[in-house]
Amino acid sequence: MRHLRKDDLSNMSKFWSDIVKGLDPYVPGEQANDASIIKLNTNENPYAPSPKVIESIRDSLGDQLRLYPDPQALVLRETIAEREGVRASNVFIGNGSDEVLAHAFRALFKVGETVFFPDITYSFYPTYCKLFDLNYERVALTTDFEIDLELYPSRSGGIIFPNPNAPTGIQKDRPALERFLQSRPDTIVVIDEAYVEFGAQTSSSLTTVFPNLLVTRSFSKSYSLAGLRIGYAIGHEDLIEGLYRVKDSFNSYPVDRLALVGAEAAIRDQSYLAQIVEKIVSTRSWVSNELAKLNFNVLPSSANFLFVRHSSVEAENIVKKLRQQNILVRHFPNPDRIRGFLRISIGTADDMKILVDRLRTILAE
Ligand SMILES: *Cc1c(COP(=O)(O)O)cnc(C)c1O
Numbered sequence: 001m002r003h004l005r006k007d008d009l010s011n012m013s014k015f016w017s018d019i020v021k022g023l024d025p026y027v028p029g030e031q032a033n034d035a036s037i038i039k040l041n042t043n044e045n046p047y048a049p050s051p052k053v054i055e056s057i058r059d060s061l062g063d064q065l066r067l068y069p070d071p072q073a074l075v076l077r078e079t080i081a082e083r084e085g086v087r088a089s090n091v092f093i094g095n096g097s098d099e100v101l102a103h104a105f106r107a108l109f110k111v112g113e114t115v116f117f118p119d120i121t122y123s124f125y126p127t128y129c130k131l132f133d134l135n136y137e138r139v140a141l142t143t144d145f146e147i148d149l150e151l152y153p154s155r156s157g158g159i160i161f162p163n164p165n166a167p168t169g170i171q172k173d174r175p176a177l178e179r180f181l182q183s184r185p186d187t188i189v190v191i192d193e194a195y196v197e198f199g200a201q202t203s204s205s206l207t208t209v210f211p212n213l214l215v216t217r218s219f220s221k222s223y224s225l226a227g228l229r230i231g232y233a234i235g236h237e238d239l240i241e242g243l244y245r246v247k248d249s250f251n252s253y254p255v256d257r258l259a260l261v262g263a264e265a266a267i268r269d270q271s272y273l274a275q276i277v278e279k280i281v282s283t284r285s286w287v288s289n290e291l292a293k294l295n296f297n298v299l300p301s302s303a304n305f306l307f308v309r310h311s312s313v314e315a316e317n318i319v320k321k322l323r324q325q326n327i328l329v330r331h332f333p334n335p336d337r338i339r340g341f342l343r344i345s346i347g348t349a350d351d352m353k354i355l356v357d358r359l360r361t362i363l364a365e
Helices: 052-057 074-084 094-106 124-131 176-183 204-208 237-247 256-267 272-295 315-324 347-363
Strands: 038-039 091-094 113-118 135-139 158-162 191-192 214-218 230-235 296-298 305-310 327-329 341-345
Touching: 038 341, 038 347, 052 176, 052 256, 074 230, 074 256, 091 094, 091 237, 094 124, 094 158, 094 191, 094 214, 094 230, 094 237, 113 124, 113 204, 124 135, 176 191, 176 204, 204 214, 204 296, 230 237, 256 272, 272 296, 272 305, 272 347, 305 315, 315 327, 315 341, 315 347, 327 341
Parallel strands: 038 327, 113 135, 113 158, 158 191, 191 214
Antiparallel strands: 091 230, 214 230, 296 305, 305 341
């Protein structure tokens, strides 16, 4: 289905609410079904999920599917809480971290004030602002594409950024974030840690010190469970209760029984997580070197993707030629400052060797 854009005014239904007319829906990266395609465009994990995840989902495929899942997801919350050194009342579970983020925008950000996020970041943030009628302002990254924390006001309707940032992959260290939070006790700060397991420092323990901090996490990238749709947040119990108030005004059962047991098994199998993350991190450093040799400027990534710009060949051109070779990568035409960049997810070592070979050929043409 094609999403209508704002300039398709003539196609708008007269029955739409004003909010719907003003929406700017997020457009996810292409999902290809063809197995011959090397898919490096949506930051999925190239490795299978833990076998223990599959096993526990299989064990739950039975009569109990006639029953609703636990609306509070208590067992999974306790499992996560134990790992994070917090209580179950500090953990919220949702249908992917996108849904957790949506509830955070609704529950915690203030209508009538301004929400701040980086000018180059996850493009779902402005989408949610429009959905929830929030004013927002984009804050410029530094010339090195780093988040410039100094530029965020001390009081606002809310602040959100990913750490590491997407699509740059660059992380902020914990001491910098701690100083930032110390100086902004009256503003809600959401740190989106969708990629944190790939080598960034987590801020989850700071949630016990700063009652205005919410950290969100995903099972989609590091745990290789994008298809299961599950994510969570960690924060002061008052923030978590706010999220549950929104969730329980929207959908009592957003996370199904299979996702609950699968995610629990994933959390319990930390050695498997460490194994696949370590493979991706080592492939990431190999590809970074190879791309640098091919005259790409490679931003320092703490995530499972690289954000790269070639010194002379246009990004759109490279994307087109890779596509002809059955390799998908992501290109963002906006803002202008990143038009020259490609975002390349880290696949298996074999996938990435093919990518580098094809790039070498394309650039030699
Ligand atoms: C992928 C991603 C998410 C969403 O993750 P899901 O858990 O799959 O909904 C959130 N934030 C950022 C920055 C992401 O890249």
